[in-house]
Amino acid sequence: MAKIMQLPEFKRQKVYTLGQRLQEQQPFIQVVLGPRQVGKTTAVLQVKESWGRASIYESADSPAPPGTDWIEQAWQAAEFKTAAEGPVLLILDEIQKVQGWAECIKALWEQRNSLNQIRLVLCGSSSLQIQGGLTESLAGRFELIRMSHWSFVEMEKCFQWDLDTYLYYGGYPGAARLRDDWTRWADYVQQSLVETAIGKDILLMHRVQKPALLRRLYALSCDYAGQIISYQKLLGQLQDAGNTTTLAHYQHLLEGAYLVQGLQKWHGTKIRTRSSSPKWQPRNTALVTSQSGLAPADWRAEAKMWGRLVEIAVGAYLVNQGEEEGVEVYYWREKNREVDFVLKKGNRLAAIEVKSGQFSKAHSGVGAFQKHWPDSKIWIIGRGGLPLVDFMKAGLETLL
Structure with missing residues (x-):
């Protein structure tokens, strides 16, 4: 993990924003959400x-997930400090691992924080678990701060990468x-990052009847990165795949762990898009290259x-x-014409075509899209x- 002084400017701004919100007289619950590492x-x-x-500061990142009593004990410790020291900052990390965390937090926040003496920060790395709890139990009580995969600018400034x-x-x-x-780097990404995300953020937190299938689907999502692949075609390549509903569900779980995103086709209407x-x-080019077994050269x-790889990097950045800027990302295809990426925010629309300089693509669809x-x-x-x-x-x- 990067040291505190290594946090790049964009993420230091997140720290500043969080600090400012916590100083308010009537603060919301602050939720910091994003991928692992x-x-x-x-x-x-x-x-x-x-x-x-x-x-x-307390973390639920232990081999055996704690129960809600872990939250209550941390809250009690914070309450004890408020009696003598005033407002207390309580940080609960990896909160998604606690079964029933949202209901417990809601009860404590409403019943025992009337004087706003506890300033609460929740951290999580599984968007499905966190956002489900927020919308169902804590609606209107929280503010979200997203921490995304590091951009080129951030890696350039911190590590002088070209x-x-x-x-x-x-x-x-x-x-x-x-x-x-x-080779050591690739093993670290696959074992310490990917396998941890799949094991702790998906398999430990969700009922998955076919873990081997989920892992294989993830591997194929990297093998087919940047390609439009129907679930029917995937069924032909996966043993014991079940049906397209199972694959769609597993894709949803992989998205919730910030590993891959299934971009939908832009039709101009939400109904057809879905x-x-x-x-x-993939959300990070490292997921693809570390799995390939091939050196940079x-x-x-x-x-x-x-x-x-250039196109994958562009898509990951988009x-x-x-997610940071509230911009939706799609692709577009009509017959043999295709646009790599479509951006939408409000009523603004942009089409993006990627040309790496290494080879030419046939059937560019930007002209047809603009018609x-x-x-x-x-x-x-x-x-x-x-x-x-x-x-x-x-x-x-x-760009919009």
């Missing part, structure tokens, strides 16, 4: 250091020190492979940054358009 704990510990008053290095090694700061030994075959988009030597939606903006990323390095440093608002 991106700096959530580092951020909240920095807030704890700067709080200047009494504070308590773009090619980022494309292969991706945005996991904790793995950056292993860059000089790519019925389309997904385009598999092997990827760079093959024009098609490198071009595919999905991660889109359907003439007010949309068109962007070419790479050769003949916006340079990739400039795109990776741009906010999505500038």
Whole structure:
């Protein structure tokens, strides 16, 4: 994990925002949500250091998930401190592991925090578990702070990486020190990051009847990264796959662990969009390269492979940054015409075509897309358009 002073500017802003919210006289519950190993704990510990008053930090990240009595004991400890020291900062990390956490927090917050003496921060790495509890039990009582996979700008500033290095090694700061030994780095990503996310954030928290199938689906989502694959086609490649409903459910679980995102086809209407075959988009290029068994030089030597990695990196940036900025990300296809990515925010629309400079794509669909939606903006990323390095440093608002 990156040290506190290594948090890049964008995430330091999250720390500042969190600190400011906690100082308010009538604070909301603050929820810090994001993938594993991106700096959530580092951020909240920095807030704890700067709080200047009494504070308590507890983590539920243990082999055996604690019960709600763990929350109650931490709350009681915080209450004890408030009697003598005033407002107390209480941080509960990996809260999603506690069965019934949301109902317990709701009861404590409403019944025993009338004077706003406990300033509560919850951290979690499973969006399904966290967001389900928030919307069902804590609606109107919380504010969300998202911590995403690290961007190129962040890895460049913290580790002096160039773009090619980022494309292969991706945005996991904790793995950056292993860059000089790519086999060790790949093993760390697969075992310490991917397997931990699948084991702790999915299998431990959800009922999964076929764990081997879920793992195989994840592996295929990386193998087919950037491609539009129907569930029916996947059924033919997966043993004991059951049906398309099972695959769709497992995809949803993988999305909740911040591993992959199934982009839906843009139709212009929500109803049709949700019925389309997904385009598999890993949230971090490291997920793809670490699984491949190929060295950085092997990827760079093959024009098609490198071009595919460029497109995956663009898609990962769009999905991660889109979550930060409230921008929806889709793909578009009509017959043999395709647009790599479609961005939507409010009534603004943009189509993005990726050209790596290594090979040419046939059947670019940006012209056809603009005929359907003439007010949309068109962007070419790479050769003949916006340079990739400039795109990776741009906010999505500038593209819409």
